[in-house]
Amino acid sequence: MRTPCIRVCCLDPLTGLCTGCGRTTREIAGWMRMSDEEREAIMQNLPARLAALTSEPMRTLEAAG
Numbered sequence: 390m391r392t393p394c395i396r397v398c399c400l401d402p403l404t405g406l407c408t409g410c411g412r413t414t415r416e417i418a419g420w421m422r423m424s425d426e427e428r429e430a431i432m433q434n435l436p437a438r439l440a441a442l443t444s445e446p447m448r449t450l451e452a453a454g
Contacts, residue, residue: 391428392420393435401442411438 394417397409405413412420416431423431 390421391432393432404442406438406442408439408442411435411442 393410393412395409397407399408400406400414401408407413407417410417412431412435420428
């Protein structure tokens with residue numbers, strides 16, 4: 390079974406997305422129960438999610454203060 394997990398598990402406090410793989414906690418928890426099609430659909434969206442997480446460098450400062 391394919392997984393996007395890269396063992397860098399840290400949830401972004403603003404989006405709730407894992408900064409390592411881009412999944413939500415619900416997606417991570419349900420990954421093993423999902424169909425191949427469901428997992429593939431999520432994986433198609435992960436690059437855009439991860440890009441959005443890193444495209445706003447001021448977010449980290451705003452979240453901290």
